[in-house]
Amino acid sequence: xxxxxKLYATLQDLLPAGAKRNAAQIEIASDSSLxxxxxxxxxxxxxxxxxxxxGVFVYHADRDARNxxxxxxxxxxxxxxxxx
Amino acid sequence: MSWTRKLLRVNLNTxxxxxxxxxxxxxxxxxxxxxxxTRYLVDEIDPACDALGPDNKFIMVTGPLTGxxxxxxxxxxxxxxxxxxxxxxxxxxxxxxxxxxxxxxWDMIIFEGKSASPMYLNIENEVATLxxxxxxxxxxxxxxxxxxxxKHQDPQIRIACIGRSAEEGNLYGAVVNDxxxxxxxxGVGTVMASKNLKAVVVRxxxxxxxxxxxKRFMESVKAGKQVLADNPVTGQGLPTYGTQVxxxxxxxxxxLPTRNMRETKFEGAAEVSGEAxxxxxxxxxxxxxxxxxxxxxxxxACGRISTIDRTHFSVKxxxxxxxxxxxxxxxxxxxxxxxxxxxxxxxLTYVNFLCNEDGMDPISFGSTVAAAMELFEEGxxxxxxxxxxxxxxxxxxxxxxxxxxxxxGEGFGKDxxxxxxxxxxxxGRPELSMTVKGQEFPAYDPRGIQGMGLAYATANxxxxxxxGYTVASEILGIPEKTDPLESTGKAGLVKAFQxxxxxxxxxxxxxxTTFAWTMDDIxxxxxxxxxxDWSTDRMMEVGERIWNLEKDFNQRAGxxxxxxxxxxxxxxxxxxxxxxxxxxxxxxxxLPEYYQLRGYSADGAMTAETRNKFGLPG
Numbered sequence: 001x002x003x004x005x006k007l008y009a010t011l012q013d014l015l016p017a018g019a020k021r022n023a024a025q026i027e028i029a030s031d032s033s034l035x036x037x038x039x040x041x042x043x044x045x046x047x048x049x050x051x052x053x054x055g056v057f058v059y060h061a062d063r064d065a066r067n068x069x070x071x072x073x074x075x076x077x078x079x080x081x082x083x084x
Numbered sequence: 085m086s087w088t089r090k091l092l093r094v095n096l097n098t099x100x101x102x103x104x105x106x107x108x109x110x111x112x113x114x115x116x117x118x119x120x121x122t123r124y125l126v127d128e129i130d131p132a133c134d135a136l137g138p139d140n141k142f143i144m145v146t147g148p149l150t151g152x153x154x155x156x157x158x159x160x161x162x163x164x165x166x167x168x169x170x171x172x173x174x175x176x177x178x179x180x181x182x183x184x185x186x187x188x189x190w191d192m193i194i195f196e197g198k199s200a201s202p203m204y205l206n207i208e209n210e211v212a213t214l215x216x217x218x219x220x221x222x223x224x225x226x227x228x229x230x231x232x233x234x235k236h237q238d239p240q241i242r243i244a245c246i247g248r249s250a251e252e253g254n255l256y257g258a259v260v261n262d263x264x265x266x267x268x269x270x271g272v273g274t275v276m277a278s279k280n281l282k283a284v285v286v287r288x289x290x291x292x293x294x295x296x297x298x299k300r301f302m303e304s305v306k307a308g309k310q311v312l313a314d315n316p317v318t319g320q321g322l323p324t325y326g327t328q329v330x331x332x333x334x335x336x337x338x339x340l341p342t343r344n345m346r347e348t349k350f351e352g353a354a355e356v357s358g359e360a361x362x363x364x365x366x367x368x369x370x371x372x373x374x375x376x377x378x379x380x381x382x383x384x385a386c387g388r389i390s391t392i393d394r395t396h397f398s399v400k401x402x403x404x405x406x407x408x409x410x411x412x413x414x415x416x417x418x419x420x421x422x423x424x425x426x427x428x429x430x431x432l433t434y435v436n437f438l439c440n441e442d443g444m445d446p447i448s449f450g451s452t453v454a455a456a457m458e459l460f461e462e463g464x465x466x467x468x469x470x471x472x473x474x475x476x477x478x479x480x481x482x483x484x485x486x487x488x489x490x491x492x493g494e495g496f497g498k499d500x501x502x503x504x505x506x507x508x509x510x511x512g513r514p515e516l517s518m519t520v521k522g523q524e525f526p527a528y529d530p531r532g533i534q535g536m537g538l539a540y541a542t543a544n545x546x547x548x549x550x551x552g553y554t555v556a557s558e559i560l561g562i563p564e565k566t567d568p569l570e571s572t573g574k575a576g577l578v579k580a581f582q583x584x585x586x587x588x589x590x591x592x593x594x595x596x597t598t599f600a601w602t603m604d605d606i607x608x609x610x611x612x613x614x615x616x617d618w619s620t621d622r623m624m625e626v627g628e629r630i631w632n633l634e635k636d637f638n639q640r641a642g643x644x645x646x647x648x649x650x651x652x653x654x655x656x657x658x659x660x661x662x663x664x665x666x667x668x669x670x671x672x673x674x675l676p677e678y679y680q681l682r683g684y685s686a687d688g689a690m691t692a693e694t695r696n697k698f699g700l701p702g
Contacts, residue, residue, distance in 0.1 A: 008332050009325050012359060021354040022332065047316075049561065055337045055663045057565060076336045080316040082560050082599040083327030083358075083386075083414045084553055 001030050003069055005037065006076035014041050034063040034075065043077060050078040086148045086294040086613045087111065088189050092212055094205060096279050097138065097197030101205075101212050106191050112616060113699065115623075117147035118174045119590035119630035121163035121192065125172065126633060126701055128194075131641035135167035135271075136278040138198040144185070144244070144284065145193075147592020148614050151186030151380075152292065154305050155312055156594035158183040158380025162272035165641070168255045168448070168503055169522040169546040172637045175258070175272045176550070176589055177244075178379030178387075179265030184242040187288025199280035204232070207286045217282040224248055224441045224491075225260045232285055241287045247443030250277035252493020254501030256448035256524075264410025264440040265379065265387075270523060270545050273443045301612035308597075308605050309383050315600035317562070322386040322596065323376050327414035328358030330527070335422075337559060337568065338662015339532030341525065342422045343477050344454040345518045345651075348529045348659040352427025356417055360429055361388070367395045372429055374408050384596060388412060392437070396430040398484045410440050415549065418527030419450025424457060424483055431480035435487040442491035448503055451524035453486060455504040455516050464511045471495040518654075521546035521647050530650065530669040531659040533558050535566075535574040537669035538678055541648045542578070544634035550595060552581040562599055569663060571670035575677035586634075587627030629698040632682075636690050636700050645688020648675065 006023045007015050016024050028037060038048045051058045054074055062068075069075070089106045110123045121143040133139040142164045149157040160182030166173035185193070188209050195205075202217035220228040225247040232243055242262065250257025250273040257273030258266040267273070276282075295301045312318040321329060334340045335353035342350040354360060361373040370391065378385035390411025392399050399405040412420075412432055416439070420432045439446040453475075459465040460475040467474065471489070473496065475482045489497030499507055504524050508517035518525050523546025530537030535554030543551035554577050558568035566577065584603060588595050591610050603620040611618035649655075650669055658666035679686060683694035695702070 006332075006336070008359060009321060009329050022359055049316075050333065050559075052336055057337075057559075057561075057567075059565070074336075076332075078329075078333060079321065080560075081321040081325065081329045081333065082317045082556060082562060082596075083322070083330035084549055084555065084596070 001071040002027055004074045008078045009081055010079050031066045033066050047079040048077050049080040052076045088191050091192040092190050093194045095197050096199040099214050115590040115626050117145050117161050117590045117592050121145035122633050126637055131637050135165040140165050142195040142275050146182050146186055146191055147590055150592035151183040154609050155309050155383040156597050157592055159592050162259050162267040164272055164275045166270040167274050168271040170641055171521055171545050172634045173270035173272050173545055175267035175269045177261055177265050177267040179262035180380045181242040181244050181261035183380040184286045184288050187290055188286050189290050202280050202282050204283040220282045225443050226441045241285050243283055243285050245283040246273040246276050248492050249442045249444045250274045255503045256445040258443040258445050260443045268445040295613050296615050297612045304608040304612050311605055312383055312600050318384045318600040322384050325358035326386050326388045330414045331357035338664055339529040340422050341529045343425045344458045348532055349661050350422035355427040356421040356429045356432055365393050367393050390433050392433050393430045398431055398434040409437055412436050415526045416446035419447045423450050423454040425477035426480045426483050428480035431484055438487045438491045447526055448524040452500050452504040455508055458516050459511050515652050518651055523547045528555055530654055531667050532664035533568045534571040535577055537671050538574055538578045538674040541650055541671055552578045554581055571673045575674050575681055579681050582631055583624055583627035586630040587623045632698050633700055639690050648688050
């Protein structure tokens with residue numbers, strides 16, 4: 001199934017070719033865990049700090065769970081960042 | 085240099101300048117900067133006074149770590165009663181001005197009265213002189229800075245100055261130092277203008293001194309810098325992307341207030357984000373961002389130095405703006421961008437330049453324009469009012485036009501200079517003003533970040549992110565992640581952030597250090613610099629005392645618990661999209677617990693018991 005992967009800040013260079021404005025459409029196995037995707041795109045797990053699925057934060061402990069993603073979900077990942 | 089132990093008192097009625105010893109008893113109770121100056125203000129003015137009258141006072145103040153080698157130890161604040169909110173105002177700035185004031189041998193300057201004609205204060209170490217500023221009046225910050233430098237012929241002077249907006253009565257006039265650092269919020273520049281004070285010029289050559297334990301101080305400073313360098317936020321994220329890295333984050337969580345906070349996601353956020361500032365543009369292949377920059381003694385260096393595309397409509401005939409200058413920070417970019425619906429990064433950068441050039445708070449300006457755009461959309465404001473400007477959401481041209489008018493206080497810019505609250509009241513739609521206590525919101529929607537609703541409602545200077553930045557915990561996971569949609573537990577979180585921030589501000593440090601530092605990193609630096617015991621617990625106690633002193637000032641100024649609220653839009657209209665869709669701010673659930681934790685009455689009033697507990701002045 002297809003989802004949108006967004007990688008930001010220092011992670012943006014890890015996006016596949018054709019990505020636009022930090023976002024790419026990717027195909028994943030329907031039972032993929034978030035960590036499967038994080039590993040597949042070579043995002044160092046320690047830099048996958050802010051991991052959002054459809055805008056909702058996913059804690060580290062829940063990132064190995066399978067069958068949680070739905071088609072057209074948006075997975076967005078940031079390294080540790082802050083501002084204000 | 086911990087303390088010089090002396091302050092300058094400048095009476096503008098009589099043009100007399102006197103030296104006074106710093107009240108070290110108050111420094112012991114209120115640490116410095118924000119806390120110490122508020123203590124002076126409480127002692128010296130009637131909180132109910134006219135903020136723009138001669139009875140208000142205007143204080144420029146440093147902290148004990150201002151001018152030291154502590155990372156970010158260069159900050160000063162402008163403390164006064166705000167003309168925008170009627171509350172205490174404390175507006176904090178970086179750059180190099182604060183440190184230079186210390187090097188000249190002064191901890192603080194208190195301005196009182198009103199000069200009969202425009203003046204500026206020139207300080208060369210122990211010699212302070214009021215000089216005529218008739219030629220500077222009517223000039224922008226940038227023009228005045230240039231003229232002062234030509235006159236004094238000293239490239240090392242540091243200048244804090246007001247622009248034409250404040251002179252024209254704009255109620256959110258800023259004090260701009262070092263050309264593009266600003267004590268931006270609450271109209272502190274407007275108070276300076278009301279006293280006919282155009283600028284403060286400082287040159288200090290007296291170096292460092294006065295540290296209680298220099299060796300231990302250097303050790304604690306070194307340790308603190310290592311923590312900042314090793315932390316991915318302060319060591320890498322902020323220098324590379326600046327605060328603007330938040331644009332996409334806050335949009336993704338559905339808490340980016342859009343088009344006067346009607347919506348909570350902006351379709352153009354990516355176009356005006358920190359990442360976009362790095363992208364080469366078509367015209368010259370250069371990115372918006374030229375480099376990062378640091379304030380005095382800062383090892384983070386989050387500042388943005390930017391250029392505008394020379395072919396952009398806003399500047400193509402204006403080579404004076406083809407320069408490198410202060411670029412977009414997140415709060416300014418949000419107010420000028422998503423809140424007005426404008427996704428043109430060059431237009432935003434141009435307007436940001438104008439805000440620096442003429443000393444306007446870009447948050448209040450952008451938010452006021454957003455309110456005016458909604459009024460325009462509803463037909464309440466028309467082109468007859470705007471002087472022909474089609475003030476539509478999303479119009480970069482309109483944004484630039486009204487920014488030019490407001491910077492100079494011309495035409496409809498006079499209305500926009502009133503701020504959102506007074507503008508919406510003038511046009512009969514007060515509910516469209518996105519403000520608390522008359523100050524415009526920053527860039528976080530309290531429906532999607534529940535703690536921020538309470539932080540905004542209770543902030544002692546009106547809606548403000550810098551008084552209790554629970555975004556750090558609720559969104560960014562610093563120091564630990566909490567659920568942004570959950571209001572339970574947020575009262576304690578908000579109070580903890582508020583108290584800690586009051587202490588950090590009062591030390592003379594930048595609050596951004598707290599993305600890496602805890603109070604356990606800060607207290608040893610203060611403890612080594614200052615006399616007495618400055619443990620973590622003491623810092624938190626002093627932070628809470630400062631908070632309550634500000635609260636007490638506001639109460640005496642007539643501000644009540646009824647003012648601790650949010651606009652009806654945020655309490656009644658659910659977020660339109662994102663995780664918070666359908667949700668409103670649960671302020672009513674958080675406020676009673678917050679008052680209880682603070683030791684206030686159920687209706688939000690300071691109590692005699694709490695006043696006594698913290699030894700506040702009677």
